[in-house]
Amino acid sequence: MRQVLFHIPLKADWLPAHFPLYLFVLAVGFILAALARLSARSIRQPAVREWLRGAASWLAGFGILAALVIWFTADKLPQGLPIYGFGMMLFLAFLLCTGLASRRAAREGIAREHVQDVAIWLFIGGLIGARITFLRAERNLAFTEMLQEFYKIWDGGIVLYGSVLGGLIAYFLAYLLVFRKYGLATLRLADVLAPSIAVGLCLGRFGCFLNGCCYGQVACPSCPVYAVHFPLSAPAREGLVEQGYQTPAGFTLAPARQQPKEIGARVGKVDPRSDAYRAGLRDGDLILRVGYGAAPNSTRIKDCNIQVIENEKTNRITPPVDVLTHCLVFNWPRGETQLRLTVKHAANGEEEELPPIAPRTLGLHPTQLYEVVSMALLFLVLTAYYPLRRRPGQVIAVLMAGYGAHR
Template sequence: MFQVLFHIPILKGYFPPDGIPIHGFGVMLFLTFISGVWFLGWLSQKTGSNLPREKVQDLVIILFVSGLAGARFTYMQQYHVPLSQFFRIWEGGIVLYGGIIAGIGAFLIYYFGVLRRFQVNLWRLADATAPAIALGIALGRVGCLLNGCCYGHVADEGCPAIGFPLMTAPARDVVVDKFGYQTPTGFTTARSAPDDLRSVIDRVETNSQAANAGLRHGDKIIEVNGFSNGGVLIVYGGEDALARAEQLGREREAQRIDSQPGEKNDARVKLVFDDVKKAIDVRNQLRTDISGKGRVFDTDVFTDLINNWPRGDQQLDMKVERQGQEAIIPAFTPRTLGLHPTQIYESISMLLLIGFLLAYYPLRRHDGQVFTLFLACYAVHRFLNEILRNDTPIEGFGMSLSQNISVLILIAALGMELGLRKWGTRRV
């Protein structure tokens, strides 16, 4: 929804063009940490866990950092993300169960390594952490909503639904690329002519934001988001081919020259020209000069922008040529089809669970029961909520990874409950 909330207008050379981006997901992580310190401090006093006040923040930091690391690592393993992307956590890309499991492990290590010396009661502290974890999940899912990840299936008519900004939403990978439910922009394009790289509007989806903005069949895009819709050449090849591309780009005064290093087949140079005819001339020259040494692909600025959409941007505005006259298309935000708002469902469920756990606390039969109740309730919720999710692959037994883990967590919670009933400290 709002991947980037705002920009701090400094260091624009490192964060072009507007400065340091403040991501909605990162802001919610910060709020989760702050609220977790306060809530766990209050709960630890209420439960009589003997957790020293000065250790509350340490414990939250350990849970927070280990949870993020575990959630990120699990996501990277599941989706085969390179380790070099590990720290780009502000962009999303976490598996919550990985965070919960890693957090529990870190909690136990910290307890037996540090807290036990302060005579902190393990299971009373676990009871205190359960509502705090639920609060962290509730706030974290708001971050997922802002980021547009963890989305649900396309909702049936009459069901609650959210249309995410399509150009920047992770849901684009599914509703556009995987299933082809809709186009990336609300319309399709075609090449206007062999000697003109600029796109022409082909079909416009009925009732789409593009249609409401007045876009029509046959409109030729001459400007997009304030940029002239010129020609773009993308050149792949060896060093000689790429060097020749850069040389021609400088000689013919390309508006922008971008070099991307990589392996032999991945290294490329992108040349952007305001003048389409100049781009075509350079294309023809390159195809002659680097024949057998490289490849040249041509497109327009509009298509290149759509394929490499800036993170956080949402709106699309264009100037088109219509029947020989220029027409301005007002800014519009392409949106996905209505998707089940599974992020909101989880936030609401966790807030309800917090109330339930706090209300049940005086009724607990033994220390640790609130914690096992949290695990069981969350496992059931997550299993059911996963049925509505559309961004998680099937991993085994006809279920997603999180559903498989939910079953294991539920079994573990039931086993812990039985063990605590037999050997735990009973409440009068």
């Protein structure tokens, strides 16, 4: 599982101090666009000339967009721009599925442009439907809260039946507004798209595996399965903690009557088999700070001081133990897997920063990978059946029946 695949640097030490990275990217974009534009003038083939002119516009636009992103986010993201595994899989699924469907459509006498337009409508409509369904049905958020959380697709929260409903609504709108005048038959087009939908489901579920969402049940020790242990930042860990299957990081907290009122959160019991125990945490220790990151003085480290918080506007007092719960359970950053604890030992009263630990979940069935395999097999079945179909709609019917049997 890897929620963050890599980071794109937003600062360049190799550039002169008076020449920031966003100006360099902007200059490169305009230079490449100018070269493409000049090359188009010397090309005689109309198709190649138009392609170069279009490429010049895209290069200039990309340079401007990239420069703006670097300008606004360089100070806010010292690690660089994170590329999330779930979002990358969605991007690859869109490109690959559109390409496969376009090739199949061309063999059936359907213009590639029509399929590409349909793919955009389905992708946007499906994404909107999936997010609305998740935020409303799964998390029961109000409308204003949904607007604040809607764009955070890198956190997961893509509900399949919501994407199906959104995609269907988007297609019928597109058909009424655009595609009806081209005489496209819905069932014929659905057959063309069916194998690509299986590929999209395959890549989407692999994205779920990278993100740690859509996980399976707890695997028993004797189950004949390769159980997956997800890290601290995975949604799987949040779900298991909320359902009471495990602790957040290998230890419990003492009852409220034993908790300090000003600074620190008292540890209840520590699992002797946990990373926290091996790092030196013991029953009754007082946790003073939690943070993420592997090395002291690293830019990746962010500390959360465990002390009472008083809100002067609402006169609300948050005790230290609730501050720890908020930091560790409900507000842990995506992609961060290592936990650092600064504690005051109950045995000798000494304060110590423990070595970083990497808590993991209980072993879970990798249902995401089960679906990756089954959707890959279903794609092969649909590809083999496609030339054998006798009437429109049969291929998409096989997709629906096969996916229903898989679920």
